[in-house]
Amino acid sequence: xxxxxxMDRTMTGAYLPGNSTVELRExxxxxxxxxxxxxxxxxxxxxxxxxxxxxHEHLGKxxxxxxxxxxxxEPCGQIVKAGPGCRxxxxxxxxxxxxxxxxxxxxxxxxxxxISCTSERYRRAYGWQRDGGMAxxxxxxxxDLIHLPDELSYSDGAQVACGxxxxxxxxxxxxxxxxxxxxxxxxxxxxxxxxxxxxxxGARRIIGIDVVEExxxxxxxxxxxxxxxxxxxxxxxxxxxxxxxxxxxxxIDCSANDVARAxxxxxxxxxxxxxxxxEGGRVEFNPSPDIIHDQKTIFGSWxxxxxxxxxxxxxxxxxxxxxxxxxxxxxxxxxVADAYTLMASGKCGKVAVCFDEELQS
Ligand SMILES: [Zn+2]
Ligand SMILES: [Zn+2]
Numbered sequence: 001x002x003x004x005x006x007m008d009r010t011m012t013g014a015y016l017p018g019n020s021t022v023e024l025r026e027x028x029x030x031x032x033x034x035x036x037x038x039x040x041x042x043x044x045x046x047x048x049x050x051x052x053x054x055x056h057e058h059l060g061k062x063x064x065x066x067x068x069x070x071x072x073x074e075p076c077g078q079i080v081k082a083g084p085g086c087r088x089x090x091x092x093x094x095x096x097x098x099x100x101x102x103x104x105x106x107x108x109x110x111x112x113x114x115i116s117c118t119s120e121r122y123r124r125a126y127g128w129q130r131d132g133g134m135a136x137x138x139x140x141x142x143x144d145l146i147h148l149p150d151e152l153s154y155s156d157g158a159q160v161a162c163g164x165x166x167x168x169x170x171x172x173x174x175x176x177x178x179x180x181x182x183x184x185x186x187x188x189x190x191x192x193x194x195x196x197x198x199x200x201x202g203a204r205r206i207i208g209i210d211v212v213e214e215x216x217x218x219x220x221x222x223x224x225x226x227x228x229x230x231x232x233x234x235x236x237x238x239x240x241x242x243x244x245x246x247x248x249x250x251x252i253d254c255s256a257n258d259v260a261r262a263x264x265x266x267x268x269x270x271x272x273x274x275x276x277x278x279e280g281g282r283v284e285f286n287p288s289p290d291i292i293h294d295q296k297t298i299f300g301s302w303x304x305x306x307x308x309x310x311x312x313x314x315x316x317x318x319x320x321x322x323x324x325x326x327x328x329x330x331x332x333x334x335x336v337a338d339a340y341t342l343m344a345s346g347k348c349g350k351v352a353v354c355f356d357e358e359l360q361s
Pocket of ligand 2 (some may be wrong): 102103104105106107108109114116117118212360
């Protein structure tokens with residue numbers, strides 16, 4: 001049955017067979033073991049990486065390999081059962097799940113970056129190598145949990161798990177302040193999150209580039225960009241034109257597109273910084289004129305750490321910033337197939353599968 005309760009022995013979960021469809025199947029409600037909790041799912045958002053690596057076909061290898069589990073790596077919910085040995089969280093707590101469960105004891109895990117856990121045996125991403133959030137319930141490890149304050153909704157929290165956390169990390173690496181004009185290439189959910197966070201960090205002017213009309217309009221309507229350019233041959237000149245001929249101080253690539261990446265590099269002024277967040281693809285540039293002679297730095301940034309995610313949650317409350325404002329469409333678990341179809345079309349902001357009270361808001 002749909003919309004399972006804790007009394008049920010089975011729940012519904014969504015699987016991605018890899019041919020652009022979604023399969024709903026019954027699965028047993030898991031029992032939390034030592035140091036584990038059972039969450040009643042409340043919000044589970046779809047990520048670009050789900051579409052890129054799992055939905056159309058199973059492309060990923062290693063950390064991006066999909067092992068036929070329940071999908072959804074951006075889960076947020078409420079603890080309904082806690083196993084023995086839990087130290088901080090208990091029944092009733094509202095929590096975000098850091099979406100990769102690491103071994104906990106390798107160097108990367110000790111830094112809080114379970115995303116790059118080096119243990120082949122114990123590193124398991126929710127929704128990729130262990131069951132994720134597209135189900136009535138989710139079994140999670142206590143060490144993967146981030147407290148969700150009352151000021152934030154579960155749909156806010158679901159986006160902290162991956163999108164906003166990833167952007168916050170990248171912005172911390174390049175540093176954003178009131179000195180900066182910022183270029184964002186790619187205005188999908190990650191690019192929109194970059195706009196929202198750059199605003200709160202005080203960026204002077206935010207310029208976005210995209211090809212999808214809906215996304216360009218959304219960025220302007222939500223006030224996340226001051227200027228939006230349609231992707232094209234003249235983007236570098238256009239950005240320079242908007243910045244006194246010099247270019248931006250900071251550029252954030254959220255597109256993974258080779259042309260847009262080159263634009264991000266070339267439209268950045270001397271001494272500027274560029275961060276690449278978009279995954280996959282290629283880029284071609286000429287090191288001497290494009291970065292060396294202009295003293296530029298290119299950063300790579302992959303997801304974030306548990307401690308920076310906690311810091312982000314604190315900032316979201318302080319700034320009264322609600323990631324759920326980027327959610328343009330909400331679906332019940334029964335309609336999860338439509339949710340993936342829409343996300344794959346790109347004609348949307350963030351797409352969420354919601355449960356209980358989160359479906360109404
Ligand atoms: Zn993600
Ligand atoms: Zn580890």
